[in-house]
Amino acid sequence: MSWGPSDCSDIRPGPAIQILSPSRFSSQGPNRGNGRWHLLDRTSTTYLGVTVGALLGGYYVTHLEKVPETGRRRFMAVSVEQEDYIHKLMVEETLQDFRGRLLPSNHPLSQQVRRITRRIITSSNLGHLQGELAPEPVEMMDPFPAAIPRPQTLHPDREWVVLVINDRSLVNAFAAPGLVCVSTGIMPVARNEEGLAAIIGHEIGHVVMRHTSEHLSQAKLFLPIIGLLVMLGLGPFVSALMMRYFYVLPHSRALETEADLMGIKLMARACYDPGAAPRRGRVFEAFKRLEAVNTFKFLDTHPPTEERIAHLKTLLPASFEIYNSNPECSQLDEMRRRGHLSRVRMNIDC
Numbered sequence: 001m002s003w004g005p006s007d008c009s010d011i012r013p014g015p016a017i018q019i020l021s022p023s024r025f026s027s028q029g030p031n032r033g034n035g036r037w038h039l040l041d042r043t044s045t046t047y048l049g050v051t052v053g054a055l056l057g058g059y060y061v062t063h064l065e066k067v068p069e070t071g072r073r074r075f076m077a078v079s080v081e082q083e084d085y086i087h088k089l090m091v092e093e094t095l096q097d098f099r100g101r102l103l104p105s106n107h108p109l110s111q112q113v114r115r116i117t118r119r120i121i122t123s124s125n126l127g128h129l130q131g132e133l134a135p136e137p138v139e140m141m142d143p144f145p146a147a148i149p150r151p152q153t154l155h156p157d158r159e160w161v162v163l164v165i166n167d168r169s170l171v172n173a174f175a176a177p178g179l180v181c182v183s184t185g186i187m188p189v190a191r192n193e194e195g196l197a198a199i200i201g202h203e204i205g206h207v208v209m210r211h212t213s214e215h216l217s218q219a220k221l222f223l224p225i226i227g228l229l230v231m232l233g234l235g236p237f238v239s240a241l242m243m244r245y246f247y248v249l250p251h252s253r254a255l256e257t258e259a260d261l262m263g264i265k266l267m268a269r270a271c272y273d274p275g276a277a278p279r280r281g282r283v284f285e286a287f288k289r290l291e292a293v294n295t296f297k298f299l300d301t302h303p304p305t306e307e308r309i310a311h312l313k314t315l316l317p318a319s320f321e322i323y324n325s326n327p328e329c330s331q332l333d334e335m336r337r338r339g340h341l342s343r344v345r346m347n348i349d350c
């Protein structure tokens with residue numbers, strides 16, 4: 001299919017944009033010549049492009065909202081109800097995909113992952129583990145209510161399923177509202193419970209910030225914008241490439257940075273040492289090696305590792321403020337100092 005200016009003579013003078021090839025249509029229609037179709041001339045195409053652009057712009061502007069936790073403006077065209085439905089499907093699909101490869105819930109590794117998830121979600125009122133009683137809302141004993149806003153995206157009644165995929169060759173972790181899933185392959189990278197808490201905190205951070213819905217919202221705009229760029233004279237390949245490198249990838253990197261920010265806060269609220277988050281830099285490298293991620297920043301879905309570690313370090317003072325303001329964290333620290341509570345290592349040989 002050619003997308004360049006036409007050389008046909010049966011339409012008005014001036015370069016015309018060929019939009020469709022004849023093989024896709026019948027011979028009916030007003031502008032057919034030399035076996036090619038020309039639906040609109042340049043002027044009409046420009047008018048159509050401007051109209052579509054205005055409609056798209058209006059749709060975009062009316063669906064902008066502010067992220068409560070960071071103040072970032074974002075395009076959101078997926079409702080919380082739609083998000084819930086999509087994530088229920090995700091949980092079912094994950095259970096289906098990894099059937100027969102999941103560790104039982106009473107396995108020591110599953111117990112560790114469940115403990116970490118329990119601490120993270122209950123300390124931020126994000127829900128409770130499936131099969132367990134919902135705890136009292138944290139506000140009842142909240143030591144830091146006003147200065148540090150609590151994530152409101154998830155309800156304390158939400159039930160969470162924790163899955164551990166028994167596959168050492170798979171280095172992966174992901175979360176959705178009501179689901180935390182990690183593979184045993186990530187345990188050697190996490191090394192200890194706090195390392196794994198940093199990973200799970202980051203994944204739950206994506207959930208709290210509704211990043212999956214943001215990706216889906218963005219996907220709704222992708223094809224219409226490419227169509228608009230094509231209408232305005234850019235080739236489809238160039239349009240898709242521009243969208244990817246100037247919109248999709250920078251957006252993806254911004255969401256990763258935001259999940260890092262939320263993840264370290266969630267960790268601190270759950271009394272996990274926030275300092276474990278920048279130390280988790282090895283995880284970023286492991287992901288990069290496995291996914292053969294690009295070395296050029298502008299081609300990457302994630303920010304460069306060094307940049308992420310530096311960003312996490314800048315978040316440490318605020319995170320320790322959260323950690324130190326929670327009397328429960330101080331008690332745990334004191335118990336560790338006295339040797340009553342050793343830092344737990346992941347038992348990766350289980």
Ligand SMILES: [Zn+2]
Pocket residue numbers: 202203206256259
């Ligand atoms: Zn992420």
